[in-house]
Amino acid sequence: MRQIIKLQDVWKTYKMGNIEVNALQGLELDVKEGEFLAIMGPSGSGKSTAVNMIGCLDVPTKGKITLEQHDISKLSESELAQIRGRKIGFIFQQFNLIPTLTALENVMLPMIFQGVDEEKRKERAAMLLGLVELGDRTNHKPTELSGGQQQRVAIARALANNPDVIIADEPTGNLDSKTGAIVLDFLQKLHKKERKTIVMVTHDASLVKVAERVEFLKDGKIVKSLRR
Amino acid sequence: MLRDYFRFALGTLSHRKLRSWLTMIGIFIGIAAVVALISLGKGFEQAINREFEKIGTDKLIILPKTGVGAPGTNAVAELTEDDLDIVKRVSGIENTAGFVFANSKVEFDDNIGFFFIIGLPEGDERDLVAELQSLNIREGRNLRDNDRFSALLGSGVVDKELLGKNINVRDKIKINSHEFTIVGILEKTGDPGWDGSISIPEETLREVFNEPDKLDEIIAKVANVENINIIADKIKSDLRRSRDVKKDEEDFDVQTPEQLLGSFGDIIGIVQSVLIGIAAISLLVGGIGIANTMYTAVVERTKEIGIMKSIGAQNKDILLIFVIESGLLGALGGLIGIALGFGLSFAVEAVAKNVLGTNLIGAYFSYSLFFGALMFSFLLGAVFGVMPAKQAASLQPVDALRGK
Numbered sequence: 001m002r003q004i005i006k007l008q009d010v011w012k013t014y015k016m017g018n019i020e021v022n023a024l025q026g027l028e029l030d031v032k033e034g035e036f037l038a039i040m041g042p043s044g045s046g047k048s049t050a051v052n053m054i055g056c057l058d059v060p061t062k063g064k065i066t067l068e069q070h071d072i073s074k075l076s077e078s079e080l081a082q083i084r085g086r087k088i089g090f091i092f093q094q095f096n097l098i099p100t101l102t103a104l105e106n107v108m109l110p111m112i113f114q115g116v117d118e119e120k121r122k123e124r125a126a127m128l129l130g131l132v133e134l135g136d137r138t139n140h141k142p143t144e145l146s147g148g149q150q151q152r153v154a155i156a157r158a159l160a161n162n163p164d165v166i167i168a169d170e171p172t173g174n175l176d177s178k179t180g181a182i183v184l185d186f187l188q189k190l191h192k193k194e195r196k197t198i199v200m201v202t203h204d205a206s207l208v209k210v211a212e213r214v215e216f217l218k219d220g221k222i223v224k225s226l227r228r
Numbered sequence: 229m230l231r232d233y234f235r236f237a238l239g240t241l242s243h244r245k246l247r248s249w250l251t252m253i254g255i256f257i258g259i260a261a262v263v264a265l266i267s268l269g270k271g272f273e274q275a276i277n278r279e280f281e282k283i284g285t286d287k288l289i290i291l292p293k294t295g296v297g298a299p300g301t302n303a304v305a306e307l308t309e310d311d312l313d314i315v316k317r318v319s320g321i322e323n324t325a326g327f328v329f330a331n332s333k334v335e336f337d338d339n340i341g342f343f344f345i346i347g348l349p350e351g352d353e354r355d356l357v358a359e360l361q362s363l364n365i366r367e368g369r370n371l372r373d374n375d376r377f378s379a380l381l382g383s384g385v386v387d388k389e390l391l392g393k394n395i396n397v398r399d400k401i402k403i404n405s406h407e408f409t410i411v412g413i414l415e416k417t418g419d420p421g422w423d424g425s426i427s428i429p430e431e432t433l434r435e436v437f438n439e440p441d442k443l444d445e446i447i448a449k450v451a452n453v454e455n456i457n458i459i460a461d462k463i464k465s466d467l468r469r470s471r472d473v474k475k476d477e478e479d480f481d482v483q484t485p486e487q488l489l490g491s492f493g494d495i496i497g498i499v500q501s502v503l504i505g506i507a508a509i510s511l512l513v514g515g516i517g518i519a520n521t522m523y524t525a526v527v528e529r530t531k532e533i534g535i536m537k538s539i540g541a542q543n544k545d546i547l548l549i550f551v552i553e554s555g556l557l558g559a560l561g562g563l564i565g566i567a568l569g570f571g572l573s574f575a576v577e578a579v580a581k582n583v584l585g586t587n588l589i590g591a592y593f594s595y596s597l598f599f600g601a602l603m604f605s606f607l608l609g610a611v612f613g614v615m616p617a618k619q620a621a622s623l624q625p626v627d628a629l630r631g632k
Contacts, residue, residue, distance in 0.1 A: 057538055058626045078542040081625075085540015096535045096629070100243045101236075112232045113540040157539065 004164060004197055005031040005054055010063035012049050012220070023049040024060070025220035031165065036191045036198045038208045041217035047201045048169060050217065054199055055088050055167045056080045068164075085113050089158030091187075093170035095150040097142040103129060103153045104138040110160040128156035132186060148179030155186055159194075166190060168200040172207065184210060230548070237553035240525075241560070247521060248557060254517035255561030255605060256568060258510035263569025263601050265507065268576060269500050270592035276492050279588070280485055286453045287360065288460055289483045290315060290446040290467075305479030307443040314466050315448050320459045322451040325353035325360075326443040328433055334426065335402040336391040343385070344425040345403060347433035360447060361422055368397035368412030375429050379408040383416040384423035384585060403428065406436050418587030460484050514561070515612035522554045522616035533620050534628030543621040550617030551610050558609020559602060566601050 012024040023046045031037055031054065041047045052058040053065055056072055059080075065072045067087070072080060089110075090096075097106045107125035116124075129138055132152035142150050151171065158166050168187060172180030188210050190196045200211065208214045216224035241248045292305045312326040328347040333340060348354050350373045357363065358370070371378055379401060385391060391401065399410050408428060417423055434440055450459050460482045473479055526533070533546055541549075573591035580589035 052626050055538070057629070058624075078544065081537060081540055081542040081545075084538060084625075090538050092629075096531070096538075098532055098535060100239050109536070110539040112229060113536075113542070113545055115229060118232075161540070 001032040001034060003030055004033050004068060005029075006064075006066045007050075007053060008064045008066075010050075010053060010060045010065060012046075012053070012058070013061045023220055024053070026063070027053075027217075027221060029054075029215065029222065031197060031199055033164070033197055034191075034195050036188075036210065036212045037200070038211035038214045039199065039201045039217055040203065040205070040208055040214055042203060045217045046220035047203070047217055049220075051167055051169050051199065051201045054165075055090060056084050081113075085110055086161055087164045089160070089163040089166045091151070091154050091158050091166065091168040091171045093173040095142070095147070095154045095174070097150055097153055097157070099142050102139045102141055103134060103145065103156075106142070106153055107156045107160055110157060114161055116161075125156070125160065128159050129153070131159075132156045146179070147175050148182060151175060151179075151183050152186065155183070155190075159190070163196075165197045165199060168198065170202055171200065172202075172204070230552075233545075233549050233552045234556070236549060237556050240553060241556060244525075247524075248560075251517050251521040251557050252561035252564060255511070255514035255558055255609070256565035258507050258514050259562045259565025259601060259605050260568035260572060261507040261510060262504065263566050263597070264572040264576075265500060265503050266597060267570060267573040267592045268589065269496055270597075271573065271577070271590035272496060272588060273493070274592060275588045275590050276489065280489060285485045286450050286456065287485065288448045288450065288456065288463065289488070290448065290463065291481045291483065292444070293479050293481050306441075307446060307480060308441045309443065310441075310470065311467060311480075312443060312446055314470050315446055315463055318448075318459060318462050318466055320450055320452065320455050320462070321448050323352060323356050323449040325349050325356040325447045326430075327357070327445045327447075328430060328439055328442055329444045330404075330433060330437045330439070332404045332437070334391065336395055336399065339390075339392040341390050343390075343403075344421065345433060345437075346422075346425050346427045347430035348380075348427045349430045356447065356449060361419065362417055363422075364415040366413045366415040368410070370412055371427065371429055375411065376432055377406065377408045378411040378429065379403065380427040381410055381413045382423045382425045382427075383414055384420070385426065386413055387416075388424075388585075390424070401426075404436050418585075420585045423585060456484055457486075511608060515558075515608055518554050518557050518609050519612040519616060521557065522550060522613045523619070525553070526550065526616050526620040529620075530623060530628050531631045533623050534625055534630070537623070537625035538629060546623075547617045547621040550620050551613050554613020554617070555606045555610035558612070559606035561609070562602050562605020565605065566598060569601075570598075 007027050007029040010024050010027040011022065014021045014023055027046070027050060029050070039047055039050060049058070053060060056067065059073050067083060070083070075083070098109065101109065104122070104125050107128055108121045111121045111124065126135070126138060129135055132155050134149060134152055134156070137145060137149060142153070145153065171187065172183055175183060184207060187198060187200065191198050200207070202208065212228055214226040215222050290307065290311070292307050309326070312324060315321065316324045326349060330345040332343060332345050334343045348357060348371055354371065366383060371380060381395070386395060395410070397410050397412060400407050401410060402408070403426065414422070448463070450456050464478065464482050467480055468475065468478060471479065536546060570591065570593060577589060577591045580586050
């Protein structure tokens with residue numbers, strides 16, 4: 001399988017007052033095309049920092065991150081933004097929809113930043129909302145939707161520019177187990193039917209059963225790998 | 229893409245209605261002031277030009293200078309018939325007219341009022357005056373050369389019932405205790421001085437008011453407009469010699485149309501620049517209000533900015549979104565300001581016409597002023613939004629997502 005993302009000896013150091021905290025300490029990680037990877041670990045283990053690196057939201061203090069032959073530490077902020085927009089789709093724990101926009105407009109937003117014209121945008125956004133079974137909720141604002149529905153809008157938004165990688169940071173963390181299961185089901189479908197690469201971060205052991213590979217993170221390092 | 233950002237900004241502004249309104253109030257007062265000033269200033273300029281077109285550019289006005297003379301003597305220089313003769317003899321002068329004015333008690337039935345009385349000269353001179361002031365007869369007839377105790381009423385005297393309701397042609401009035409017959413009523417000229425006055429033959433005025441020689445104003449029409457400045461200088465030097473005054477110490481003034489226009493222009497310019505200065509301060513304050521609102525918006529929407537960055541917005545996209553939003557704040561405030569400004573100037577025009585009876589103060593409307601002001605207010609908003617927008621654009625995606 002082709003390698004999409006490779007992290008080599010990645011360090012991330014935060015300064016908290018006078019104390020330096022190493023969130024990542026020489027993290028080594030590969031993400032291969034088409035796989036469903038779960039990153040597990042207790043809180044404070046560096047999961048979120050790791051996933052931010054994979055998603056090009058953050059750059060390492062030390063080390064190398066390669067995304068399809070690009071060394072992301074050498075890219076400018078706007079080049080990173082373009083990569084995020086085209087190649088990566090994010091799903092957050094808190095859904096992170098824009099409250100002033102409707103579901104349809106939220107799904108259209110990533111396409112606006114990529115300069116997709118309006119007709120195509122609308123068509124694709126409507127199609128994606130249909131895919132997550134929200135075809136009848138297109139003109140609702142996020143506040144008019146339930147948590148599970150909001151997270152499905154977020155999934156549709158993550159798919160807007162047909163990215164290579166979907167990054168899901170605790171996607172069910174704010175949902176009850178039933179709606180969480182539905183969301184997880186959609187992620188699995190994306191992986192199986194659309195052959196999307198999925199990187200999911202969680203601390204919930206019950207979720208990792210859907211993943212093909214699980215990496216356990218502790219103190220900013222991989223401590224255990226599990227392949228199914 | 230720009231269209232989407234405009235739509236996006238409008239959505240955000242309507243989401244924060246109260247704050248948007250308050251911010252817009254800051255800007256619309258300034259814009260309203262500027263629009264009203266320009267509209268009225270332009271209107272005034274046009275009215276002045278209209279007046280001068282009416283008078284024509286071929287006329288010189290000679291006036292006594294007031295307040296000239298040694299301190300304490302309180303002497304006021306006067307023009308006389310001799311001066312008129314001298315002006316008449318200057319080569320290049322086609323025609324002249326002299327006026328004499330008086331203020332007097334006027335009685336009609338039981339009504340008593342104080343009026344400005346104008347002595348109208350005879351013959352060609354009267355025609356020149358009529359041409360200058362666009363005097364037309366509304367009712368009755370004009371004064372004739374052999375008239376003695378005849379009077380013409382200004383339109384305002386009748387229309388504003390300054391001497392009661394029933395006054396009409398052929399009625400008798402008393403001016404300075406002498407009985408006059410009203411022979412005619414003038415059409416409205418738009419000049420409150422004329423519209424509110426009563427005109428009688430010059431000779432009669434001299435007799436009744438015991439003013440054998442005085443002239444208050446001389447008007448001279450030149451044969452060739454191109455020579456008007458040379459002729460004005462010639463009149464000046466001839467009058468200096470006959471009145472025995474030195475250059476630059478003249479006790480009279482020869483005004484060319486250019487000078488008159490110029491001095492009006494200067495006054496308008498000074499008034500406008502002072503008021504526009506005040507308006508500019510108000511716009512500055514309004515702009516700072518916009519900047520303040522936008523800084524608050526950046527802080528409030530830090531997370532939103534983070535979300536947009538995480539789904540592919542570049543710094544320039546965020547910058548544009550915020551600059552457009554603050555530009556729209558300016559433009560919407562401007563739109564209200566423009567409406568208010570034009571409303572104000574048309575109200576001033578109505579007051580000037582109906583209360584003051586002058587045509588000189590009028591509003592001026594043009595699409596270029598409208599769109600210019602709209603564009604200006606958008607730019608003003610955008611400029612004051614640049615700093616907050618830069619701050620928004622420079623946020624790190626991870627920090628912004630965490631709401632920091």
